[in-house]
Amino acid sequence: MAELLSPEILYELELTTFVALDVETTGLEPATESIIEFGAQRYVNGEVREQLSIPINPGKRIPENITRITGIRNEDVADAPRFGDVYQQIREFIGDDPVVGHNVSFDMRFLENSARRLENDFTDWSGKDRVYKYFPQQQHDTMTLARLYLPFLPSFALSSLAAHFRLENKGAHRALPDAEMTGNLFLELLPLAIQSTFPDVKRILQILEPTNEPVKRFFEKLAVFAASGKYQVVKGIDKSKFEISANHYNIIGPGLNPLPTSEEAEALDEKEVAAFFDEGGELSREFGVFEVRDEQVRMARSIANAFNGSTFLTVEAGTGTGKSMAYLIPALRYAIQNAGQHGRVVISTNTKNLQEQLFFKDLPILHSILGDTFKAVLLKGKGNYLCLDKWTTVMSDMKYRLSDSERMRLLPLFYWVQQTETGDIAENNAFRVERNMNLWTKMIAENNYCPGKSCKFYDKCFLMKARNHARDAHLVLVNHSLLFSDLATNNAVLGEYVNVIFDEAHNLEKTATEYLGYDATLWQFRDFLNKLYQKERSETGVLIQMKRRIMAGQLKQFQREALLRMNDGLLDSVPNARKTAQAFFRKLTRILHEALGADKAQPGSRHRYRPEQQLFEPLEKQYAKLFEEITDIKKRLAELLEYFTDVPEDSFEYQRQLFQEISSKHMQADLLIRNLQILIQMKEDGFVYWFELPNRADSDDTRLYAAPLDVGELLEERLFNSLKTAVFTSATLAVGQTFDYFRKRIGLDRVNPDRVNELMLTSPFDYDEQVMLAVPSFLSDPASPVYKEELASLMQMLAEQKRGTLGLFTSYVLLRQIYDALRDPLQLEQVPLLGQGIDGSRHALINRFKEGGSVLLGTDSFWEGVDVPGDALQYVVITKLPFDVPTDPVFQARSEQIKARGGNPFMEFSVPEAVIRFRQGFGRLIRRRSDYGAVLITDTRVHTKRYGKIFLRSLPVRARTIADMEELQASLHNWFK
Numbered sequence: 001m002a003e004l005l006s007p008e009i010l011y012e013l014e015l016t017t018f019v020a021l022d023v024e025t026t027g028l029e030p031a032t033e034s035i036i037e038f039g040a041q042r043y044v045n046g047e048v049r050e051q052l053s054i055p056i057n058p059g060k061r062i063p064e065n066i067t068r069i070t071g072i073r074n075e076d077v078a079d080a081p082r083f084g085d086v087y088q089q090i091r092e093f094i095g096d097d098p099v100v101g102h103n104v105s106f107d108m109r110f111l112e113n114s115a116r117r118l119e120n121d122f123t124d125w126s127g128k129d130r131v132y133k134y135f136p137q138q139q140h141d142t143m144t145l146a147r148l149y150l151p152f153l154p155s156f157a158l159s160s161l162a163a164h165f166r167l168e169n170k171g172a173h174r175a176l177p178d179a180e181m182t183g184n185l186f187l188e189l190l191p192l193a194i195q196s197t198f199p200d201v202k203r204i205l206q207i208l209e210p211t212n213e214p215v216k217r218f219f220e221k222l223a224v225f226a227a228s229g230k231y232q233v234v235k236g237i238d239k240s241k242f243e244i245s246a247n248h249y250n251i252i253g254p255g256l257n258p259l260p261t262s263e264e265a266e267a268l269d270e271k272e273v274a275a276f277f278d279e280g281g282e283l284s285r286e287f288g289v290f291e292v293r294d295e296q297v298r299m300a301r302s303i304a305n306a307f308n309g310s311t312f313l314t315v316e317a318g319t320g321t322g323k324s325m326a327y328l329i330p331a332l333r334y335a336i337q338n339a340g341q342h343g344r345v346v347i348s349t350n351t352k353n354l355q356e357q358l359f360f361k362d363l364p365i366l367h368s369i370l371g372d373t374f375k376a377v378l379l380k381g382k383g384n385y386l387c388l389d390k391w392t393t394v395m396s397d398m399k400y401r402l403s404d405s406e407r408m409r410l411l412p413l414f415y416w417v418q419q420t421e422t423g424d425i426a427e428n429n430a431f432r433v434e435r436n437m438n439l440w441t442k443m444i445a446e447n448n449y450c451p452g453k454s455c456k457f458y459d460k461c462f463l464m465k466a467r468n469h470a471r472d473a474h475l476v477l478v479n480h481s482l483l484f485s486d487l488a489t490n491n492a493v494l495g496e497y498v499n500v501i502f503d504e505a506h507n508l509e510k511t512a513t514e515y516l517g518y519d520a521t522l523w524q525f526r527d528f529l530n531k532l533y534q535k536e537r538s539e540t541g542v543l544i545q546m547k548r549r550i551m552a553g554q555l556k557q558f559q560r561e562a563l564l565r566m567n568d569g570l571l572d573s574v575p576n577a578r579k580t581a582q583a584f585f586r587k588l589t590r591i592l593h594e595a596l597g598a599d600k601a602q603p604g605s606r607h608r609y610r611p612e613q614q615l616f617e618p619l620e621k622q623y624a625k626l627f628e629e630i631t632d633i634k635k636r637l638a639e640l641l642e643y644f645t646d647v648p649e650d651s652f653e654y655q656r657q658l659f660q661e662i663s664s665k666h667m668q669a670d671l672l673i674r675n676l677q678i679l680i681q682m683k684e685d686g687f688v689y690w691f692e693l694p695n696r697a698d699s700d701d702t703r704l705y706a707a708p709l710d711v712g713e714l715l716e717e718r719l720f721n722s723l724k725t726a727v728f729t730s731a732t733l734a735v736g737q738t739f740d741y742f743r744k745r746i747g748l749d750r751v752n753p754d755r756v757n758e759l760m761l762t763s764p765f766d767y768d769e770q771v772m773l774a775v776p777s778f779l780s781d782p783a784s785p786v787y788k789e790e791l792a793s794l795m796q797m798l799a800e801q802k803r804g805t806l807g808l809f810t811s812y813v814l815l816r817q818i819y820d821a822l823r824d825p826l827q828l829e830q831v832p833l834l835g836q837g838i839d840g841s842r843h844a845l846i847n848r849f850k851e852g853g854s855v856l857l858g859t860d861s862f863w864e865g866v867d868v869p870g871d872a873l874q875y876v877v878i879t880k881l882p883f884d885v886p887t888d889p890v891f892q893a894r895s896e897q898i899k900a901r902g903g904n905p906f907m908e909f910s911v912p913e914a915v916i917r918f919r920q921g922f923g924r925l926i927r928r929r930s931d932y933g934a935v936l937i938t939d940t941r942v943h944t945k946r947y948g949k950i951f952l953r954s955l956p957v958r959a960r961t962i963a964d965m966e967e968l969q970a971s972l973h974n975w976f977k
Helices: 007-012 064-070 083-094 104-119 142-149 158-164 175-194 198-208 215-228 270-275 282-287 294-309 323-337 352-373 388-396 404-419 437-443 462-471 480-488 505-515 522-532 542-552 557-596 617-644 655-681 711-718 740-746 787-799 812-828 842-849 889-900 905-922 948-953 965-976
Strands: 017-025 035-044 047-055 099-101 139-141 312-317 345-349 376-378 475-479 499-502 518-520 606-608 687-692 703-708 725-730 756-761 771-776 805-808 833-835 855-858 875-878 933-937 959-962
Touching: 007 215, 017 064, 017 083, 017 104, 017 175, 035 064, 035 083, 035 104, 035 175, 047 083, 047 175, 083 104, 099 104, 099 175, 104 139, 139 142, 139 215, 142 158, 142 175, 142 404, 158 175, 175 215, 198 215, 198 404, 270 294, 270 323, 282 352, 294 312, 294 323, 294 725, 294 756, 312 323, 323 345, 323 352, 323 475, 323 499, 323 725, 345 352, 345 480, 352 376, 352 475, 376 462, 388 437, 388 655, 404 437, 437 522, 475 480, 480 505, 505 703, 505 711, 505 725, 505 740, 518 655, 522 542, 522 557, 522 655, 542 557, 542 655, 557 617, 606 889, 617 655, 655 703, 687 889, 703 711, 711 740, 771 965, 787 805, 787 812, 787 855, 787 875, 787 965, 812 833, 812 855, 833 842, 842 855, 875 905, 889 905, 905 948, 933 965, 959 965
Parallel strands: 017 099, 099 139, 312 725, 312 756, 345 475, 345 499, 376 475, 499 725, 771 933, 771 959, 805 855, 805 875, 833 855, 875 933
Antiparallel strands: 017 035, 035 047, 518 703, 606 687, 687 703
């Protein structure tokens, strides 16, 4: 698209000449870290004219993680000049030209800070200022522009954007190649900018108006260009012109058509379902090469039988069974034959990965086979969908609804809102919703906000479209979290349903526990009060918006005065309530620290509390005051809502939206009071209560929680009693070759036994040929002080073979100790070492691990959901049996419950829970028929303790006992040979 640019257009944008640059550094903080490489190239009329590449001695050692990323070693810069020696050369090369960078503020802060350090000039310089003294030129950021114009892209890393535009990548994370990629990327993004319509550019400038963001200058020039009409360019951003690697539609199949409701269920032909998987069946015709799997056919027939008999079915299907297709086929066949409420099937998964696999891979295959005979919908909670009414209101009333800092973060939503078909924020990777949750909540329909069909955007409403489509779909795909939060609100989202398939069902109890409980945090109170009224540099919040609108509205004098009086009363009460909430949580944190003592009061630790402890007695006054003030706000909001009903419609601007927001805040106040009361007074029977201390010493964010002890009783009452057919499946449900433990934990033992069937399927993989399972008996018990040294030595031996190794830990402390022990030896061997919580996010670590030859150390979240087929993963090391932490409040309370009825908590609860996680960890190694490797269990308790046999028997391959390190090395050598 760069051909759209001409020298004349670049001149109009003041970009005839610009310098694209990049710096590599020893770290992220300009105040404490240094530049190790500078690269830049000058562009004139869109063509490269000259380049500059300089290695720089930072005067300190380069951290190994920087060397791993950049490839720059200490010896590479040992004889290089210092920054002071090349400063003038860099300064002269850049001159007064605009600079372009990818996340340019990072590069420019380092250059400015380095210059100031050289000049010893830190007067009025915080390191975060946008006005630079030594490098004062205009800055253009390719990351900002890419996030604005291409919000659907999966990644905004420089290399990913270069790949999207098919730009040459000559060496990522080196200064000159990155500068070159950045400059060429800028020339690809500029044509998107010049196609912007003038109204769009004008609105972007309105968003940026009170800020001092450098990008504002770019849009000022773009506005002049767009308004001039001197150049004929295609106007408007059209997403269909770009190759976008995301799926923008959460619906598969025909449009919104009411489905007929069947009076009586039509039975499935089980032979016909099985034939779908035959060699000459529909699946094989679609794939060409297709392998019939007996286990998959048995599972599909059993599920068809469950639909026909209105029964519950528990299925353990090992990895490789093809369980997704095994339940999708009978589910779709049944739903198509029995269209309507009683035929609709809800499928619930635990992880996003499986949800996306089902919806964006498996279901499209089936749609290509079955055609438009079925409709499937991916449905999420309302917090995922943009509310057009909220968006329009915020954009029309930015002065009172957005802080200055929020305006820049809003930009990636701007074009996405114009283009999205779903309004699902998950498809907008540019916005980074996890970092901008407070801003995003201003754009979604909160509880009690949505006016339903009276909303002027109802016909376009993303949430209503999704829910309406879900209610007339054959198949609805949700996650466990949405299903249980829907249960807690009496099926407000999903409506009535009678057929459910739970995949990853081993996580059901955990998710139900979380969503059927209560919590109270300082953040919840702050969020509630800040949305009512907040004063930073300017005043924002629903109350200040209301005051302005009332004063400018067409109201009778007595109505105006009454509304303003009520509003002012609320405005006065919010700051006091904010101080009271802060004081309550501050004192709560202090008294809990004092009650625990320094040894136990560790940051982030969780502790159970009971009524008899009377922990909250010293808080009675603060609790009473907070309860009283939030109750008072709730009462005032109720009075305001009641008075609203007598005010004629359209008496002032945004009257309906403000009414809805006040209604939403009234409901939020009620929830805050109710939850806090339950958590302080502890009167809910069958619940366990605990608190979690803040992660930082200077924080008051102590959190209170309560969870049900027996979710089985709640699930029977709220879910199972209303279901006709339910399927529970996972690769790991059984303990000791029975489903007794699973059935009891989730309440299936309460269902009529005649309605509950079971099926246990082995994996089609040949584990004896694919996996060597070894227990190094020469290692010490994990409780021994020498265990960590022995484990580090063993893992170093494995790593030196340069086979992908995944180490699974139950303790971050041990993980960190092993990481520190392996760091230097593996660096010498040039084996990448990746640690959870050390080297990046879970997603980033897994992607880097898939490149091969790495050692990855992970805790809880790495025991399941990690899918790394092939040679990138050849060793799995289970460092400890994954028992729950005995001090975990929920675990502790459930153990006490078992003990109270005369049971053995360890054998009835601890061991079964650990076995299921243990099997999940083992399952990381073999994901395909071609996978091959070894699993090492370094916790010798599997041999030395009686319960160890339960763990070993749960695996599909016999364990070898290895007597010493030499035997282990020889056995592994022979296995891989």
